[in-house]
Amino acid sequence: MADTSLPAHVPFTTEPLGLWGSLRAARRNLLEILPELAVRQPMVSGRTGLRWHMVMEPGAIRRVLLENVDNYPKSRATKNILRPAIGESLFIAEGAHWRWQRRAVAPVFSHRNMAALAPVMSAAADRSAARIAGAGERAVDFLDEMVRTTFDVIAEVTFSGEGAFDSAAVHRAIDAYIAEAGRISLLDMLGMPDWMPRPGRLRSGKVVGQMRRIADQAIEARRLRGAADVPDLLDLLMAGRDPESGRRMTTSELRDNLLTFIVAGHETTALTLAWSLYLCAFDPAVQARARAELDSVLGGRPATAADLGRLVFLRQIVDEALRLYPPxxxxxxxxxxxxxxCGREVRPGDTVMIPIYALHRHRQLWQAPDAFRPERFADRDAIDRYAYLPFGDGPRICIGASFAIQEALLILATLMARFRFDLVPGRPPEPVMILTLRPDTGMWLRAAAL
Incomplete structure (x- = not known):
């Protein structure tokens, strides 16, 4: 029976799964492959077709992500799942091809540019609040609502005012691609060559082609129209160049990176918001404290980017949601x-996993690791940097982290200032990870206007 004193979580397995058991678990919910030892030991190793290691010790994680990063490129399975949709974009590329893209894209996510995008985020939050108010006393699936809201943001900041961009079609195509291609295959687990076709990814070819055509058309239309007075993400990317070589992105490189930002830029933030609202409904005292902070800082007016540094407890809620449910x-x-x-041999070709979900619940790194306690982030210096990795770390840390945090805080501030959120009995969320960690049955809450 589930422990209702703790927020939703997935039990860790205590029995060896074997190849077929691991495959079934991985296709159903990747969290189910995590052994209970992963929250008690620094490292767990095994063989399921391929040799694998799960690393939970912060020093060893630092070596993988920072000190010896060139020795640990993204796994072939990760690339095989994502490459058909986002090509050799910043997320997939390695070596020199990754470095020049990172140098060209980094200025796009400057603090100044992110602050300029805040009004778009606030406007999307206002539209969300209007939809929620229209639902009255009915339960709302806040996963669906937050996905819609964050997609509104990413579509506007990516292709503002671009009639050639069919955002609804791209949204449908993304969902269809994840459903068809997002699950690991037996060929991935056995380490079969990349050229051997994975059926799910073959079936996704039509929707991938649709996404690419829509993005290409929008890029070409923007070239004809020119940049807007207030540049959006596409304008900034098209203007960007590698400061070392002067190189600019081609149409295909622009498209692959835009699709990367669209896919990653709305799904992960939507999940952070859905889990944050769930946790606030789960603990009314936390919700009340956050609302008191909003009243004190904002005094009833809308939040702006300039306010976010003073919304300290709200940020702690988001940080704790990212700890318990890292996308x-x-x-x-x-x-x-x-x-x-960790003193163990790693051979060429071995898979090295950093199970963020287990790391964030490790018994030696966190007190009461399954409990919801936002105040644990009151002193960030007390938390080992490599014990908390919602955005990764090292040179490949998520380039859009500041965008995501700003967006989450602005939307959360808007909604929590206007509504009280309550759980819906009998509809608890189930954390399930395929590509991202989602509430599999939706996030059903009731919102009462204040």
């Missing part, structure tokens, strides 16, 4: 050369 619940890498982690 990227598992990072996967492949070792290029021999290495040692």
């Amino acid at each position: 990227a619940g598992i990072l996967s890498r492949s070792a290029r050369a021999a290495d040692q982690l």
Whole structure:
């Protein structure tokens, strides 16, 4: 029986799963492959077709993500799942091809540019609040509502005023791609070559082609129209150049990176918001404290980017939601050369996983790790940097982290200032990870206007 004193969580497995058990679990819910030892030991190793290691020790994680990062590129399974949709974009590329893209894109996500996008986020939050108010006393699926809201944001900041961009079609195509291609296959687990077709990814070809055509058409239309007075993400990317080589992105490179930002830029923030609202409904005292902070800081007016530094407790709620439900619940890498982690041998070709979901609940790193306690983030210096990795770390840390946090805080501030959120009895969320960690049955809450 589930422990109702704790927010929703997935029990860790205590029995070896074997190849077929691991495959069934991975296709149903990747969190189910995580052994209970992963929250008690620094490292767990095994073989399920391929040799694998799960690393939970902060020093070893630092080595993988920072000190010896070139030895640990993203795993072949990760690339095989995502490459058909986002090509050799910033998220997939390695080596020199990754470095020049990162240099070209980094200025796009400057603090100044992010602050300029805040009004778009606030406007989307206002539209969301109007839809929620229209639902009255009916339960609302806040996963669906937050996905709609954050997609509104990413569509506007990416292709503002661009009639050639069919945002609804791209949204449908993204959902269809994840449903068809997002699950790991037996061929991935056995380490079969990339050229061997994975059926789910073959079936996704039509929707991938649709996404690419829509993005290409919008890029070409923007070239003809020129940049707007207030540049959006596409304008900034098209103007960007590698400061070392002067290189600019081609149409295909622009498209692949835009689709990366669209896919990653709305789904992960929507999940953070849905889980944050659930946790506030789960703990009314936390919700009341957050609302008191909003009243004190804002005095009834809308939140702006300039207010976010003073919404300290609201930020702690978001940080704790990201700890309990990190959108990227598992990072996967492949070792290029021999290495040692936690005193164990890592061979070339081994899969090295950083199970963020387990790391964030590790018994040696966190007190009461399954409990919802936002105040644990009151002193960030007391938390080991490599014990908390909702956005990864090292040179490949998520480039859109500041965008995501700003968006989450502005939307959460808007909604919590206007509504009280309550759980719906009999409809608890189930954390399930395929590509991202989602509430599988939706996030059903009631919102009462204040």
